[in-house]
Amino acid sequence: MSTTIRLEPLTAEAFAPFGDVLDTSGAPDKMINAGLCGRYHDRATLDFSDGKAGISLFDAQVRTLPLTLDMMERHPEGSQAFLPMSHTSFVVIVAPDAGGKPGQPRAFVTTAGQGINFHRGTWHGVLTPIHAPGLFAVVDRIGSGANLDEYWFDTPFTIGGTT
Template sequence: MSAAPERAPLVAEPLTAGAFAPFGEVLEATGAHVLINEGRCRRYSDLAALDIAHGRAGVSFFAAEPRTWPVEVPLVERHPLGSQCFVPMSGGDWLVVVAGNGPEGPEGLRAFLARGDQGVNIARDTWHGVLCPLGDAGTTVPRLFAVVDRIGTEGEPAGANLVEHRFAAPLTVHPGA
């Protein structure tokens, strides 16, 4: 059995709507809005198109421990039955690793550095890394994220909306310039 081919490390690029478009949508409080609540609140509407098959959309909170650079990514996952929307609630930069769904698994891996005021809606069936807030060495306080995604139906087998791909050797991601 031969060793896994050597893979070059990824370099995280800034998260922009254009660069991320093949994988989903970037959520930002910029651009068109309407004033509500007697003019004291800006509403930025319909920032993400949720894509849910069967089941229903639900809102969950995820508390993820921060990681430091370089980040090792041992696996990616995809959700064939629905998109998955992540919105940071604790501030701070975070890493988004994504890839297209090729015939042999993840294809065209990319890494994005998201700011604490940016969310993403990862398109259905798109490979992505696990939630990865970034912090300084020794920082262990979990960062909170609101997650809007598909909640399965009663009687649905566990894992029906989860496919994982574990790399032969972890993918390494470095910060961009």
Template sequence: MTITLKLETLTAEAFAPFGDVIEASDTVQHFTINEGNTERYHDLAKIEPGQDGQAIVSIFRGQPRSLPFTVEMMERHPKGSQAFIPQSGQPYLVIVAPAGPTPKAAELRLFLARGDQGVNYATGVWHHPLMALNQVADFIVIDRKGPGDNCDVIQLEEKAIIAELETTTA
């Protein structure tokens, strides 16, 4: 059997079980700095490099995915968080499942992120690799460098499909 994923709008509340939404919004703490020239949107994500790790910054360049798309695998980073901040201004897809044992297809959540929203996957949260849409897209990625294996990859027993990009609210 194949599960069809329903697309949800990415909001901080809906994404909270999986990590943080990184965005400049009136709903987050913000204040003026630099003699009134800059608005600082403060403390948007908890970066967790884990024991003996350090936070590093990379750029990931994602190739666009075509729909319909079959989700066959997921990954997680058991030793640290992983943040994705889009640089191309393009929407992208986020597929997640709760931290813990291998997820079932029915546990997957699908979010549409705007081109000005980043996500920070909390330590151990299952997620699909980068899902750029429409065109090649660059992302600043903040994640962990350090000893030990920090990427678990699993194949789903049941597949999930992304058929279309019509959003629903959760």
């Protein structure tokens, strides 16, 4: 039997232990392009042990709720940012570290226009779009060496419903 985890709205305060929320909340830091574009400056902290920042494109299959969470992963050598390339929401699953494995997972649902940046070493679920298309720009570490830890749960969790 699995434990059900309810979806929470994604807010900067709730997500702060795991990473950065990337959105256009508040006033722009400055106006550019002859006053026609608001710049929301430096919204994420990129953190890499070595290597360089790279931009990749991920095209993920759309998922439906409820979801089964049986595995989480983390990237010990670098942060990882997910920027949706459409104006749709997606599910973000994270957990604190509990002695080298994921602790109690939390699940967030973004609003259209939000992206996220996982801090280096944050346990997270896989990319989970819930609306088509599932196209994302991803900014993460490009470098040599292993940068992926996976943890498979003995008893999976069910992700569904909202708080």
